[in-house]
Amino acid sequence: MTLTKAVRLLGATTLTGALLLSAAPTASADQVRDAQWTNAYFDLDKVWSVSKxxxxxxxxxxxGVDASHPDLTGSVLPGYDPSGAGQDKRPSDPHGTNMAGLIVGHGHGDGVGxxxxxxxxxxxxxxxxxAAGGDAIPEDIKWAVDHGAKVIxxxxxxxxxxxxxxxxxxxxxxxxxxxxxxxxGTGNDGRGKVASPANxxxxxAVGATDKADVIWPKSNYGSQTMLAAPGVGVVTPGSCGGNQYCIGDGTSNSTAFVSAAAALVxxxxxxxxxxxxxDRLVKSAKVPTALKGGKLPDPHYGYGILxxxxxxxxxxxxxxxxxxxAGTSGSGATAAPSGAATVGADPKQPDALPQARSSSDSGLGVGVLAAIGAGAVLVVVLIVVVVVRSRRRPAPVPPQGQPPYGTQPGWPQPQPPYGGQAPQQGYPPQQPYGGQPPQQGYPPQQGPYQNPYGQGGNQPQR
Structure with a gap:
C-alpha cells in the first residue's frame, strides 16, 4: 500500500457533506452533548461503571490532535511527527482531533462538549x-508500539x-x-473491497452503521470486515470552519469507537x-436485526455491531x-531494535504470534543448503516408503464443513450466528444519554440558536 497522495482520511472524506456544529460560548449546555446519540446507544453510565x-x-x-481543545485537555500525550513540522500537536486538519474526541473526550464544564x-x-x-508528503504509517506504527501504545x-x-x-x-x-x-476502517467508497490498511x-477492520443498526451505504465491505460500529451523524470535537465541533458520517468514526472499546477491555x-x-469484542458483538437468522460473518457487518x-x-x-x-506475522518481521523501548510488549508472551517467512525470502545459509543436500537421498527413500504404504490403505474421509478463519482450534462455527446473541428489543434506547428527550428534526429548530450548523464541510482530498 502506498498512501502517498492516495490516502483518504476516512472521516474527512467521511465528513462528505458534513456540517459544522456551532459551539458559541452562550449555547445551551446540552446542545452538543444531546447531539451525541451514541452516548445513549452505548449506555455510557453502565459502561463507565465497569471501565473508563x-x-x-x-x-x-x-x-495530529489539538490538545488545547477544551474537551481534550490533559488527555493527549506528547506525540510524533515524522515530517518534523510539529503537526502531531498543531494540526492543520481537524480529523485527528475528531477521532481523539470520540476515544478520550471528557467534555468540559457541567455537561458541555x-x-x-x-x-x-x-x-x-x-x-x-x-516531510516529503510520503506515507509514514509503518514508521508511526513502530514508534507508537515503542512508546507504550496498547491500541492503534x-x-x-x-x-x-x-x-x-x-x-x-x-x-x-x-x-x-x-x-x-x-x-x-474499511473505507468510504461503498465498494465491495476493504481498503488498506484495514485489509x-x-x-x-470496522464498517459503519447508523442509529437503526443499518449498514451505512458508503461503508466498504468484504471478507476482512470483522465488526461494525456507529458512524453516521456523529458529533466530534475539532476546528471546522472556525467552530469547535463537527458532525459527519463514515468508518473513521466507527474505527475510533472500536479503538476506544478496546481500551476499555x-x-x-x-x-x-x-x-x-x-476476540472479546467480536464474540460480544450485537447481531443486527437485518441479519437475524442469517449467516455470520457477514461482509458488511462482520460478526456484528460493537x-x-x-x-x-x-x-x-x-x-x-x-x-x-490470524496471519499477522508477515514478511520481513523483525524483533524490537536493540535499545528500543518495548513498553507494549508482553513479557509472558514475547513472541505469542508465530513468524512467517516471505515467499520471496531466500535467506538460507550455506550450512542449511549443505544439510539439505546430504539428506536428499534419505528424503527420497522415505517418500517412496510413504507412498507405497498409503496405497495399501483407503484414503481417510475429510472433515465436513469449514470453520471460519481457517483451522484455528476451538473457534466456533459460523452457524448459528457468532456468539448466539439475539438482537436486543427496542435498541437503541429511546431516551438519550442523561435522560433528556430526543430532539425532533435534528438540528433543533427551537431555542436561541435556530441554526446551530454552519455552511460547508471538512472535505480535504488526498
Missing part, C-alpha cells in the same frame, strides 16, 4: 506523513492489496509481536493479549493468543 479505559494509551495515527467512549485513556498523536487507531484508507506493502506488513507484525491491537492480516482485562481483546458493555461483562473464555487476528 484508565491507564491505556491509544495511538491515533492521523493529522463531547465525551468519548474511553475518557480514562490517553491519546498518543502521530502525524501520518513524512487508523482511521485511514488507501489503495493497496493485503501484504502488498512490505513495510506496512512488517509494521503490523511488529505490533502483533509486541501485543498491540491495530484497528482500521492487512492482523488488523481489526484492556483496562478491565490487562492480562489478555491483543488477539484475545479482539457492544462495549457486553464486551466488558460477558463470560467469554480468553481463547488463543491470536484470537481472530
Amino acid at each position: 479505559g484508565d491507564g491505556v494509551i491509544v495511538a491515533v495515527i492521523d493529522t 463531547v465525551v468519548g467512549l474511553a475518557p480514562g485513556a490517553k491519546v498518543l498523536p502521530l502525524y501520518r506523513e513524512t 487507531n487508523l482511521s485511514q484508507a488507501g489503495v493497496g492489496e493485503p501484504k502488498g506493502d512490505s513495510a506496512l506488513t512488517e509494521a503490523v507484525a511488529y505490533a502483533a509481536r509486541h501485543d498491540v491491537l491495530i484497528v482500521a 492487512e492480516p492482523g488488523v481489526l 484492556r483496562a478491565k482485562f490487562p492480562e489478555l493479549t491483543a488477539g484475545q481483546v479482539a 457492544s462495549p458493555y457486553d464486551a466488558l461483562t460477558k463470560d467469554i473464555p480468553a481463547g488463543s493468543a491470536q484470537g481472530p487476528l
Whole structure:
C-alpha cells in the first residue's frame, strides 16, 4: 500500500457533506452533548461503571490532535511527527482531533462538549506523513508500539492489496509481536473491497452503521470486515470552519469507537493479549436485526455491531493468543531494535504470534543448503516408503464443513450466528444519554440558536 497522495482520511472524506456544529460560548449546555446519540446507544453510565479505559494509551495515527481543545485537555500525550513540522500537536486538519474526541473526550464544564467512549485513556498523536508528503504509517506504527501504545487507531484508507506493502506488513507484525491491537476502517467508497490498511492480516477492520443498526451505504465491505460500529451523524470535537465541533458520517468514526472499546477491555482485562481483546469484542458483538437468522460473518457487518458493555461483562473464555487476528506475522518481521523501548510488549508472551517467512525470502545459509543436500537421498527413500504404504490403505474421509478463519482450534462455527446473541428489543434506547428527550428534526429548530450548523464541510482530498 502506498498512501502517498492516495490516502483518504476516512472521516474527512467521511465528513462528505458534513456540517459544522456551532459551539458559541452562550449555547445551551446540552446542545452538543444531546447531539451525541451514541452516548445513549452505548449506555455510557453502565459502561463507565465497569471501565473508563484508565491507564491505556491509544495511538491515533492521523493529522495530529489539538490538545488545547477544551474537551481534550490533559488527555493527549506528547506525540510524533515524522515530517518534523510539529503537526502531531498543531494540526492543520481537524480529523485527528475528531477521532481523539470520540476515544478520550471528557467534555468540559457541567455537561458541555463531547465525551468519548474511553475518557480514562490517553491519546498518543502521530502525524501520518513524512516531510516529503510520503506515507509514514509503518514508521508511526513502530514508534507508537515503542512508546507504550496498547491500541492503534487508523482511521485511514488507501489503495493497496493485503501484504502488498512490505513495510506496512512488517509494521503490523511488529505490533502483533509486541501485543498491540491495530484497528482500521474499511473505507468510504461503498465498494465491495476493504481498503488498506484495514485489509492487512492482523488488523481489526470496522464498517459503519447508523442509529437503526443499518449498514451505512458508503461503508466498504468484504471478507476482512470483522465488526461494525456507529458512524453516521456523529458529533466530534475539532476546528471546522472556525467552530469547535463537527458532525459527519463514515468508518473513521466507527474505527475510533472500536479503538476506544478496546481500551476499555484492556483496562478491565490487562492480562489478555491483543488477539484475545479482539476476540472479546467480536464474540460480544450485537447481531443486527437485518441479519437475524442469517449467516455470520457477514461482509458488511462482520460478526456484528460493537457492544462495549457486553464486551466488558460477558463470560467469554480468553481463547488463543491470536484470537481472530490470524496471519499477522508477515514478511520481513523483525524483533524490537536493540535499545528500543518495548513498553507494549508482553513479557509472558514475547513472541505469542508465530513468524512467517516471505515467499520471496531466500535467506538460507550455506550450512542449511549443505544439510539439505546430504539428506536428499534419505528424503527420497522415505517418500517412496510413504507412498507405497498409503496405497495399501483407503484414503481417510475429510472433515465436513469449514470453520471460519481457517483451522484455528476451538473457534466456533459460523452457524448459528457468532456468539448466539439475539438482537436486543427496542435498541437503541429511546431516551438519550442523561435522560433528556430526543430532539425532533435534528438540528433543533427551537431555542436561541435556530441554526446551530454552519455552511460547508471538512472535505480535504488526498
